[in-house]
Amino acid sequence: MSRPQWLRLHRYAGLVMALFLLVQAMTGALLLYRGPVERWLDPAGQTSRAQGPAVSAGQAMAAASTAFPDARVTRLFAPDASRATWFAHMARADGEAVYATVDPAGGAVLRAGGLSRFPLEATLQLHYRLLSGRAGMAVIALNGLALLLMAGSGLAYWWPKRNPAKALAIRWTLSPRLVLRQAHRTLGVVAAAFLILLSATGFLLVFPDLVASGGGASPAVVSAAQVDRDLALAQRAFPGAALRDIRIGGDRLTVNFHAPERNARAVHVVPVALAGPRIVSATPAQRNGALWMPLLPIHTGDFLAPVGPPVWLLAALSLAALAISGPLLWWHAAAQRRRAPRKAVA
Known part of the structure; x- marks a missing residue:
């Protein structure tokens, strides 16, 4: 040309x-810089008050559900930094998405609502x-x-x-x-x-x-005790690995653990069948063939951190x-x- x-x-x-x-x-x-920006924009809704006993993943899910009794938690992100919060994705019966942050110290719901209440989640979408x-x-x-x-x-x-x-x-x-x-x-x-x-x-x-x-799996009805039980079961596959998030849908609960030994965004994946319960599989990050796992750290610059x-x-x-x-x-x-x-x- x-x-x-x-x-x-x-x-x-x-x-x-x-x-x-x-x-x-x-x-x-x-x-x-999502985390720091989020906490700077909304310190009341995105920062733990560090008062009260630590809450489990199941307790955080149950607390988020109280904000929207007509919605089911589909994904729960663990705190990823000091003073960060649990972050729950929820879906109503009509498919509307709502969200909530839960204080890991005490379990109070700090912020709840749609995307307009969570500007950085809206930015991601x-x-x-x-x-x-x-x-x-x-x-x-x-x-x-x-x-x-x-x-x-x-x-x-x-x-x-x-x-x-x-x-x-x-x-x-x-x-x-x-x-x-x-x-x-x-x-x-x-x-x-x-x-x-x-x-x-x-x-x-x-x-x-x-x-x-x-589409994705339909939301599932699970109790706080089930979440904690299945998380403990999944943790046995990767002892010592830190929780990144939990996905709840269909007939299973899928636990993603951080895998920094591969890269900053990689995860070990453990699906747990809700009926039983039993571990369906346990995939280490090193054997995970998902395309996003090597690409996401490049796209975010984490492969050259800091x-x-x-x-x-x-x-x-x-x-x-x-x-x-x-x-x-x-x-x-x-x-x-x-x-x-x-x-x-x-």
């Missing part, structure tokens, strides 16, 4: 997806599915492909025959429009490798869920700047073309 063709491809993909890329960039930047289920996931997948296309076509258009450093220079004495154009080019080239990695891993994370058939998340934050902010400056440059160019005939007549 010729350079003008690469430029047209880059421009059209950017104009079509600019808004979605901006949303992805800003939500992704927030999610890199906006980032992953645009709050629109499978249709939103399809747009996110297209967004990842578009970003790959834009990064590749932008590099192909820019690639100099010699002296790359000179080709990246910004001449600050030029007009603001030309400075913006050069800054857009330079930022895009410098950030291209990071954006390619983010877009490729993002696409591969969402695509399996997009093409998966069927420097990874700050670098990924800069990449996300760069993407936001590119998503804004690209359409702005096109708008300026289109405005100049509209004015050109009138100048010629004058």
Whole structure:
């Protein structure tokens, strides 16, 4: 392809997806530090008061259920930091999702409601599915492909025959429009490798869920004692492993334990049959073939911790700047073309 063709491809993909890329960039930047941001935004609802006896997973589930007696807990996340809370996902009979945080010290419900009460959970669902289920996931997948296309076509258009450093220079004495154009080019080239990695891993994370058939397991009715009993049974498979979360649905309770020996996001998985109970299987993280397990730490920057998340934050902010400056440059160019005939007549 010729350079003008690469430029047209880059421009059209950017104009079509600019808004979605901006949303992805800003939500992704927030999610890199979800826990601290959540506790800063809502200290009353997301921070333990550290008063009272420690509550078990079953007690936390039971406490969350008191906030919505007509809903069933489908997933329960354990506290992941000092002063963090239990976080329960619940589903009503009509499918409406509601949430609650429970203080691990004493078991008080600190916050309960829909997504409007949990802005970082809303941010996650906006980032992953645009709050629109499978249709939103399809747009996110297209967004990842578009970003790959834009990064590749932008590099192909820019690639100099010699002296790359000179080709990246910004001449600050030029007009603001030309400075913006050069800054857009330079930022895009410098950030291209990071954006390619983010877009490729993002696409591969969402695509399996997009093409998966069927819905999730139906909510199950379990007691606090059952949850604690099944969790204790699952813990025998991985003694000493810290709980990440519990999923409750269908005929089983699935326990996910942190597996830092593989990576920062990996889990050991133990499904426990509710009838019995009995361990259905016990899959160590090292033998788990789920695609998300090696990809998620790359997408979040955890594979390079502690420097990874700050670098990924800069990449996300760069993407936001590119998503804004690209359409702005096109708008300026289109405005100049509209004015050109009138100048010629004058």
